[in-house]
Amino acid sequence: MTKLLFLLPFQAKAALLQGEVPVGCLLVYDGQIIGKGKNGVNFTKNATRHAEMLAIEEALDWCKNRNVAYKEVFARTDLYVNVEPCIMCAGALRISGLRRVVYGCSNERFGGCGSILDVASDQRTTDSQPVLQCVPGIFAETSVQLLKEFYRGQNPNAPNPKVKKAHDIQDIPLPSLEGVQMKDPT
């Protein structure tokens, strides 16, 4: 599990090398990666092609190929992403019924897990999707470095990074996420 997560910064780095905002993510179900994504906005000329959206689609295909209902899989799937998902992606994660998002630095410009709005855990009136648990702080330093590197290219679409609880996975063993408390909505 921890080994798999070492891939996360590489996903983000790969996006950066392709001139995209350096955001990468992994969807992990039962110890295996069922979806991964990196930002692909410029390539597709579609401003909604965020890493999270691509990862969800890959995971949907994963389920389809195995002929399993995505809803059951997603209810036990966690997203690992180097930056707090934006409002759109937080909405998408919620709609998809994913269990948890573990992210790096906060996204002061677009964040949907509390930085701008708390789409991840607002109480909905019409859908029965449970709230998305949010755990900040993983790879925060690496993420901020990558985003700063990108900023030198002056892309106005890049999220504004901020470390919330900075600890890098190399320094601190990944905590067991079972029973992790949901982030207090601030």
Place this chain on the structure above:
Amino acid sequence: MKMKHSGTMKAVLADDLTKSMEFVRVYAADITNKKETSRLVKQLGEIFPLTRLPHMKRVRCLKENEEKHLQIILCCVDQEEDLSSSPTLNEIFQKAPGFDQTGLGNLFSTRVARNQPKTRAQFEEAQSHWPTSFHEDLELTKLLNGTYFTKTEQERINLHMQMAVELADQGKQSGEVPIGVVIVNSDSSEVVASCYDLRNTASNPLYHAVMLCVDLVARSQGGGAWEIQDTPGFWWRKPHEASNRLADLSSDTSLGSQPDNLQNDVGQPTLVRDVTESQSGQNNLKRKFNELDDSSYLCTNLDLYVTQEPCSMCAMALVHSRIHHVFYGVTHPDGALGSRYKIHCQPGLNHHFQVFRGVLEEKCRNLYSEIT
């Protein structure tokens, strides 16, 4: 077809434009000698500048029984101050012992607007307490009183929403959530893309009509990510194709009377009509198209029509895509363009846009109410 004038379309504005004014208390006094007024204004400005109330007029003029009567604001009432204590003029000017109180009469406290009014309604509310400055934003006034669009523009808006309604209906017949979307060039009214929801039939929770249509716009610009199979009603302007598809108000397109009128082979909406043109006209169009193409970046200068208020995901997708205007039919309790959130005017976001609700509201409502 006779277009009914839509009387229900309303701009969805930021809360600070629609809420009523907030007030704060100030001490004021009658002016018993008008000749002292300018001196009082000057000296009070020095000892009690209204730094937190720069929009307030210091003096007001009341007319009682044909007689003009002036009153002047002295200073703000401290939050902690007990109003029942009602201080005297001497107590108020304790800190400024040299102040000449000549010309000041009866002391009283009153409520004045905390902030400068932004709309005429707020201005009138503020003004009923104490005069305040106001710089009218004419565009905002038009948005508020429903004169932002001309009658012709409103008819065009209704036509495009009619397309969206028919698309929604088409989706509904195939077992979909009935949501239709049309994306149109703001200037030329050229339809750039149209589609309906596919979340059920494609068992993809992200296939909301708005997301699909944004991707079709990307396709029209030579990009795009999703491989949507040829679906009747799905349409996008093909890249590098000279086309001039304008909603033609003068033609009778019999919208609504033919339920299959969107289901022709190429999936082109019948609302848009090919214009026959001469060779030279074609060249002009090509030039025009190229100009359009050069400036086309995401959804800048494009308007979106959708039968139901978009969710948070879709609304934020439109922020990322730099949409110009959004028109929707009915609200949704979890909608993010007016109901739960107002993402289009959310402070902190880098792109804001105008949103209008209630376009062909009844027709849109019918899409959602007849569920058996």
